[in-house]
Amino acid sequence: MKYRELAFRNFTTVFTLIILLTPKTALAQNPLIIDQFTADPTARVFNGKLYVFPSHDIVPPKGEGRAEWFNMADYHVFSSENLTDWTDHGKILDQKDVPWGDPTAYSMWGPDAVSKNGKYYFYFPTRIKGAANGEKGFSIGVAIADKPEGPYKPQPNHIHGVEGIDPNVFIDNDGQAYLYWSRGEIFGAKLNDNMLELASEIKTFEEIPQKGHIEGPFVFERNGIYYMTYPHVANNTERIEYGVSDNPMGPFTHRGVVMDESASGTWTNHHSIVSYKDQWYLFYHDNDLSPDFDKNRSIRADSLFFEDNGNIKKVVPTKRGVGVTSSNSEIQIDRYSAKSNYGAAAVFLDRLDPFQGWKMVINKPDAWVRYNRVVFGKEGPKEVKLKARSLTGGTVVLKLAGEDQKEISRVAIQKGGNWNVFSAPVEKEVEGIQDLIVQLKEGDGVEVDWVKFN
Incomplete structure (x- = not known):
């Protein structure tokens, strides 16, 4: 029998709730999940069902993690067939299970997951054992499963040559997989067929705006157009922007803004874009369940639409969200x-x-x-x-x-x-x-x- 710790920080007071953890269904609009904090959602369609792989904000045990900062120790996966009823399949990976990772880093930040060769590959960042604090101490690892909901087995080593966070994997129509990540800038390279190693030189996407903080790349293709989307601090907090190209390795031409800065003042936004049952959706996060502390976030989803020329229409956040x-x-x-x-x-x-x-x-x-x-x-x-x-x-x-x-x-x-x-x-x-x-x-x-x- 497992238990989930739920925590909420209200200024300096932490209220901790312990509830029984079993795979369960929750009715949700926005935010999609209301029994725990979730962030950085990557949405994927596997076997006709939509899965969301978010990070998991928590308040760490006393004396661990970093006070007043992001703290993530593990990952859950959620699924839905109607975008209304969400099933929590439970914890799929813990920082203590990563052979090469620092088991006390609380830095299991935004992940991704894809399917290839009959397997499911879960990509995640964390700090390397013995590395000092800071983004330079991060790399990206892979855990593999036979089913989207796991169990996932982390590989013994991180991806050689990759330093950074926010992994995103795009598989093109010809089967070639690409890995993108960030560390102040956005980087990308081809992946080998085993999905565990780089197969090309690393490219820095210098055409992406260099002024202001940038992270969280997410690449997808529609009607022959490749879209590079990313959070960017152009003014005060992160908004989601995008560029387009005729090649998954760019160069990408800046086209506009997918979602404006959060009205709540939440500093981050981290997203994914997916087509499900003939409708496109933007998955993102805000601080709905923690208005006084924006390091405890909650995932959301709203419908996304395109102009006739392929440009993305700006998405306005809603409470109602998606689904019937x-x-x-x-x-x-x-x-x-x-x-x-x-x-x-x-x-x-x-x-x-x-x-x-x-x-x-x-x-x-x-x-x-x-x-x-x-x-x-x-x-x-x-x-x-x-x-x-x-x-x-x-x-x-x-x-x-x-x-x-x-x-x-x-x-x-x-x-x-x-x-x-x-x-x-x-x-x-x-x-x-x-x-x-x-x-x-x-x-x-x-x-x-x-x-x-x-």
Whole structure:
């Protein structure tokens, strides 16, 4: 039996929770994972399923790691078939299992994973045993598995000649694999067919902007165009930029920005871009679960689109994220698609335990919140339930977000300070995929945890 340590840093106080660790499914919007900190997500499609390989931010045991800095000791892998239900397959690699790595470095930073030759290759950076602090002490290793979820066996040596972090592997249509990484600049080289050694001279991509910090390369191909994407501090914090080329080794011509600097002020952003079931997605991170400490981050995903000429349309972060939500699950309306400009706000259920998630506070008459892409069964629901509370009592109206905003139910929230589940009949027929509006019609304020249809 294994256990996962969950930690949250709120200024100088650390609250540590221990929960049972078994492969499990969690419903999520943005952030995708809410029971632990995750960052630097690489998304890959294996066997018709989408897998995400992130790094794992933690607060290390007392006296270990680096206070007030990034601390990562291991990796998990998550998978989903619908981008809504995510399964945690557990820990796939620990710093103590890396033969060449420093087992006390807490520097298992952004990884990648690819499939070739019937095997799965997991690429990760960490500090070499005996190396001094700093990026020059890093190299990139490989762990190999027979399945995407592992178990992964780390190789005895790191990749010779590679000094740096943030590995990214791109396999071209002809089967040739390329390794990219960063250390102040972005570097790249061909990989041997064994996926463990360099097969060419190392190239420095000097055409990538040199002013300001740069890291985290991610390369992909679409319609014959090769895209080099990367986080770059052009102003204050990292934004995601990109260049294009007709060759995976460049040169790359700068084209623009994929995602602007985070509104939260989180200094880093580290990403991947993947096509899944005919839709492109950007996976990235922010500090949703740790607003006071941006070294504890959480992975996110939003849809990505292209112009006709191949340029990437800028992605605007959302709380709603991607995927559809079943009407008979607990719909977390605090991960809204839109809301009124007054009287509606998402806040933590418990500021000291962010892994509990959020609630929606609606405290002005006619204030509303909209949650997109709820899928209803063919028969349609008969009842709606709200987990809610209100000190004064109130009435909540549920509508569909069509032109006529058809009202489908009214739920009376009784006066009281404790959370309760309130129900009401669904008065109109509802089927298919709908956008839902929750609106306060009577009362001075209602807090809503979730909405569910039966």
